[in-house]
Amino acid sequence: MTNEDITDCLSSFATLLELHNENEFKIRSYHAAVFKLEKVTDEIAKLPKEQIQKLQGIGKSIAEKILEIIEKNTFQELEDILAKTPSGLLKILKIKGLGAKRVRTLWQEANITSPEELFKACETDKIAQIKGFGEKIQETIKNGLLFIKLNSDKLLYADVLPYAHELEQYLKASPLCQKMSWVGEYRRSLEIINTLEVVVQTSQIQLLHEYLQACPFLETYKEKCGIYTWRGVFKESTLKIEVNIANAQKFYNTVFLLSANPKHLAYKKNNQTLLQVSQSKVFDNEEDIYKQFDLPYLQPELREGLWEFEYAQTPVLIETKDLKGTLHAHSTYSDGKHSLEEMAKAAKAFGFEYLGITDHSKSAYYAGGLDEKRVADQHLEIEKLNQQNPDFKIFKGIESDILSNGDLDYSNDVLKSFDFIVASIHANLQMDEARATARIIKAIENPYTTIVGHPTGRLLLRREGYPLNIPKMIDACAANGVAIEINAHPLRLDLDWRWVHKALEKGVKIAINADAHDKEGYLYHQFGVLVARKAGLTKEMCLNALRKDEIKQVFKKDIR
Ligand SMILES: [Zn+2]
Ligand SMILES: [Zn+2]
Structure with missing residues (x-):
């Protein structure tokens, strides 16, 4: 039983409470517990009972539920609420961007209890007429349903x-x-x-x-x-x-x-x-x-x-062992699970020579994004750790949100204090293609940007990427010497390998980053490498196949 199994159970329960319009306070306490448990680094199922009962921020009643889950894979109250929920609603709850409250409205006001009924209601324009829904949400639901149907057995x-x-x-x-x-x-x-x-x-x-x-x-x-x-x-x-x-x-x-x-x-x-x-x-x-x-x-x-x-001869494709470091990872400074020091040690144990730490920037407040003060604190800690371990290097990075207007998330004074910057889009994904493309290109043209992170925001089998003119983005990267990330998280693998090949043709360097949020996350590099090979990536064109001293020179050449 993993920690994720436990949090999955609890968060399903919270969602069902919301669906059944139960007590707000109870719902919030379950959501809060899940948030806390996600940060627990020990394997919860192996902790002694007394320690589980004393977990920070977990009330007595939820602690009992956790013990029940460890023993039975579920808990009675969850089974009870599942029993009074039509099973079709569970499928509807999986549609991205819908949420339990809206599903409750669909259920209670339109009597919808299955994806099939919901699809029919969309087709006959009934959903758009429900208060608080409208055309746009109806369209989102319809696309979500088609996406789920299309991908149900993949x-x-x-x-x-x-x-x-x-x-x-x-x-x-x-x-x-x-x-x-x-x-x-x-x-x-x-x-x-x-x-x-x-x-x-x-x-x-x-x-x-x-x-x-x-x-x-x-x-x-x-x-x-x-x-x-x-x-x-x-x-x-x-x-x-x-x-x-x-x-x-x-x-x-x-x-x-x-x-x-x-x-x-x-x-x-x-x-x-x-x-x-x-x-x-x-x-x-x-x-x-x-x-x-x-x-x-x-x-x-x-x-x-x-x-x-x-190919005139067999290409020598990149392998995981060619990666000398990683340039996108999170620590407890933002939404990571392990401390900076733990992440650095784990990177070294993974065989890396360096870790480019890139916690979230201040606009990503929901992920504990760093304000200027926290950035300065982190830089001090990095300097201290680097002094203590001269054979391993932590580079000062940040995953800077690309704001709606294409700006990065700090003033130039702060931006120049980093060794490198991964620029990513996390919010305001609903732009049309022209605006989204202009936004990302402005960030690429920013002299402080080193890498574009997960460029399209897609989540495989869950969500399409936002509309983006990818050839134009690639051209901008080529013109500005900015690298493109293959985000190696198995759900992302973004930029898609088919486009990575086009980027390589334009001479754009590729960074394969696991976007690790915990020590185990480094294992994801292997999946990035697999798709990079499909794109024909060689180690010469991979930014983080450079050794510690080589990449230091690359960072220095930028205007910083
Ligand atoms: Zn990100
Ligand atoms: Zn990230």
């Missing part, structure tokens, strides 16, 4: 990872599986996965089918299985699986065929497609297929049928 790459490990272990545990290779979207490191696909070599097809059917964590889709294909789903998830079965002779041909995007296979040279060549004879590795077609070997993640055939 998963983030990072969420697929543990399932892939589980399946791999199960397959490898059997002598029936002589060899296996991931294929499809997962092998190509796509940010969103529809189906987890694998090729297994066996000489006992029927027995392998039976072995998969007997797997305790898989459910077989019998009607969708064929002789050479087993299809099913993970029981505790919506993740679909496809196991392709090949004999020893066909293994690499099948792996190659199923790994690439069809557009890659359709590539044509001398009147022959790559597909035709790859299936013309038996290959015992993938390198030979490219050789046969007189192409350099192309790594699986590049096989999308986009620009990869321009």
Whole structure:
């Protein structure tokens, strides 16, 4: 049981209280408890009972609930309120930007209890007429519903990872599986996965089918299985699986065929497609297929049928070990979970030479953004820590909000006290494309800006990015020597790798940043690296692949 499991339970409860119009004070106390618990660094489930009862800011009654959750994964009062809530409303509550109060209105005034009813009501313009809703909110709801429907059975790459490990272990545990290779979207490191696909070599097809059917964590889709294909789903998830079965002779041909995007296979040279060549004879590795077609070997993640055939030789793509530091991370100065010193130590343990700390700026008051005084305090602490640890460097950074007019969040006097600045948009996302583009370009042209953080604000499977003319933004970065971030949080992976490739063509440097809000957050760098590889990023074009002393020079060259 993780701390997040516990806070999820409590915050669902708070939302349901709001939906049922319960006591305001009670609702607030649950929200406040969640906020406090998110800052707890110990594993709550492992704390002794007395310590949980004494957690700061958690009342006696909520502490009891926490103990109940640890024991039963839920608590009685939550189950009771769930029992009197129509299940369709739980789905409606997931629509971004709607909130429990509005859902209550929909329920009580329009009698809506399911996403289907809600969609119909939008289509017939009924929602717009409800007091406090209007056309714009109706449109938001409709888009939110479509988005959820479209994405209901897709998963983030990072969420697929543990399932892939589980399946791999199960397959490898059997002598029936002589060899296996991931294929499809997962092998190509796509940010969103529809189906987890694998090729297994066996000489006992029927027995392998039976072995998969007997797997305790898989459910077989019998009607969708064929002789050479087993299809099913993970029981505790919506993740679909496809196991392709090949004999020893066909293994690499099948792996190659199923790994690439069809557009890659359709590539044509001398009147022959790559597909035709790859299936013309038996290959015992993938390198030979490219050789046969007189192409350099192309790594699986590049096989999308986009620009990869321009390579004259196999590119040396970036790897996680090439990253020498990180340039976007938070500490307890703003909304991070661990102190500056802890974050620095963890970065060092992660193998980094430096940490560019970038807490939130003052406009992000909801995230504990730093006013000028706190900035000065943090700088003093950084200097002290740097003195104590000469072999590791903390750079003074800030994640400065880009204000609605494109300005950064401090006066020039304060801005110049930083080593570097990540400029990000967090508020006022509802601008039209022209205004949003002008806003971000103004920030890029600001001489103090070093990196544009999570440029489009998208949250994968949850929220589209705000409208933005990305080519214009890239041009502005190229003209002003500003780097673009691949925010490596698995929900963001923003800027999208397809655009990162365009940025690289314009000579724009890329920073791969985990945006870590706790020590464990550094692990997210791996996901940023995966999509960076898809974009064709090499370590030479990656800002934080520079060593400590090299990046110091880059920061100095700016006007600071
Ligand atoms: Zn941010
Ligand atoms: Zn951040």
